[in-house]
Amino acid sequence: MTTEPADDWCDLAPCGLMLTDSSGTILRANAQFCQSLGYRALPQPGAPTFQSLLSMGGRMFHQTHWQPLLEMQSAVMEVKFDFLHAEGHRVPMVINARVLTLESGQVVHSIAAFAATDRDRYEQALLKAKSEAESLLRERTDLEQQASERSLFAEQLIGIVSHDMRNPLTAIRMGTEMLVMKDSDPGQLKIAERINQSVDRALALIEDMLDFTLTKTGRSLDVERVAIDLHDVADAAIEELRWSFPRITLTHVSEGDGLVWGDSSRLTRVIGNLVANAYRYGDSSHPVTVTTRVHGGRVRLDVHNMGPPIAPSLIPLLFKAMSRGSSSHGGGVGLGLYIVSQIAAAHDGTPYITSTAEDGTRIGIEFPLKPALPAV
Amino acid sequence: MTRSEATPDAQPAREFPFNQQRILIVEDDKAIADLTTQLLQDRGLQVVGPAPTLSRAIELIQSEMLDGAILDVNLGLETSFAAAVLLKERGIPFFFTTAFAYRPHPEVSNDTCLAKPYRARELVETLRGVLARG
Numbered sequence: 001m002t003t004e005p006a007d008d009w010c011d012l013a014p015c016g017l018m019l020t021d022s023s024g025t026i027l028r029a030n031a032q033f034c035q036s037l038g039y040r041a042l043p044q045p046g047a048p049t050f051q052s053l054l055s056m057g058g059r060m061f062h063q064t065h066w067q068p069l070l071e072m073q074s075a076v077m078e079v080k081f082d083f084l085h086a087e088g089h090r091v092p093m094v095i096n097a098r099v100l101t102l103e104s105g106q107v108v109h110s111i112a113a114f115a116a117t118d119r120d121r122y123e124q125a126l127l128k129a130k131s132e133a134e135s136l137l138r139e140r141t142d143l144e145q146q147a148s149e150r151s152l153f154a155e156q157l158i159g160i161v162s163h164d165m166r167n168p169l170t171a172i173r174m175g176t177e178m179l180v181m182k183d184s185d186p187g188q189l190k191i192a193e194r195i196n197q198s199v200d201r202a203l204a205l206i207e208d209m210l211d212f213t214l215t216k217t218g219r220s221l222d223v224e225r226v227a228i229d230l231h232d233v234a235d236a237a238i239e240e241l242r243w244s245f246p247r248i249t250l251t252h253v254s255e256g257d258g259l260v261w262g263d264s265s266r267l268t269r270v271i272g273n274l275v276a277n278a279y280r281y282g283d284s285s286h287p288v289t290v291t292t293r294v295h296g297g298r299v300r301l302d303v304h305n306m307g308p309p310i311a312p313s314l315i316p317l318l319f320k321a322m323s324r325g326s327s328s329h330g331g332g333v334g335l336g337l338y339i340v341s342q343i344a345a346a347h348d349g350t351p352y353i354t355s356t357a358e359d360g361t362r363i364g365i366e367f368p369l370k371p372a373l374p375a376v
Numbered sequence: 377m378t379r380s381e382a383t384p385d386a387q388p389a390r391e392f393p394f395n396q397q398r399i400l401i402v403e404d405d406k407a408i409a410d411l412t413t414q415l416l417q418d419r420g421l422q423v424v425g426p427a428p429t430l431s432r433a434i435e436l437i438q439s440e441m442l443d444g445a446i447l448d449v450n451l452g453l454e455t456s457f458a459a460a461v462l463l464k465e466r467g468i469p470f471f472f473t474t475a476f477a478y479r480p481h482p483e484v485s486n487d488t489c490l491a492k493p494y495r496a497r498e499l500v501e502t503l504r505g506v507l508a509r510g
Contacts, residue, residue, distance in 0.1 A: 167407075170493035174411045
């Protein structure tokens, strides 16, 4: 049992206070409540009940939740309602309410209303931030999708170009060779050799481009590590390279037993790219040496040439794509050493480089004899 | 498909004589077809074709006397595999050429295959090896 509250005391409260009967008809409202909603006093002819002060959504909530909650637990705490101001705008307020029985025996609802403008603003900001985050996420997903489509397109494009380039290159190579077949003029033969080297360079570029596209779209190179004789692989590669670089002396130094687990076509590419590099940047009056060394469970495969040393500042950049030792040499967009480093990585290994004026330049890869997991 | 297969170095193959054998060329690239024709004729061979399409290749296999064939795998949107099947049925030696050097065709894994761009000498020696093996 509670005594009826005094009007003057209620008017001093820092929140809206209201008393309604059990059907919501307003019995009393303090000055704060009336003021919050722009009324001089409540109830008014146009606003006779608690629910008549609510927005449409508020009324629905009142009907579906308020009444049942009050009946079940005799109180509701911190329920947010959108009220309607006398001038028509929305006023969000947080409501606490209790069911009371007065001395007279009348059942009433005692309601306290707290302005929730700040909280509402905060909630709105939260909602807005959430929606912005969601929209950013969607945007990012879209961009990723687009990037993935673009990279797939690039890969397909390069695949097609790579295939289609081989036909004209075949014609150039065959035609050049046929032109000098019955010719022994050294000048003509030299021109034919230059053309053939250009064909080899174009071909190497196509292969590097294919692999570059593959690795730059987030995939790793296809590498199949099987038992091979690395010394034999190097011999075969060198034999092939003598066709392409007849003007340099290519030698092979092998150390240790040649049995290693590696991908012979990829390791042949390493030798090809490194020899092409040695030819392009080195002093071709000195031999170019391919070394294959198997020792203590480690494999080293490198190519050595004499010639001007590589500037120390450039060394860290050499295995990155699109870098070039020196622009004055021309030729190559710097994919060759990047591919070498990718092949090293695919063999669980690393590339290395040493370069001095006295000892020349040695570039190669080192990797474990066997893969970390047993070869299947 | 390995290079050692493509470049036979057995002595008998090197000695195998070219003597007006009739060789079918299936190739859709005009420049390569023309150069191959000239190359084979210079070496004392007769050229049948060149056939730029599968249907023309099949027509020639069915109508001409052949001693050997060179088949480019990709002919535009079609492949020459159906022609290879026909050649095998008739016991005519042949080899493939392909521009997909790093994507071998599973269909040709047991047949000799020369990767483009090949050298004129490689083409001649591969043909010689295939004819020698019969």
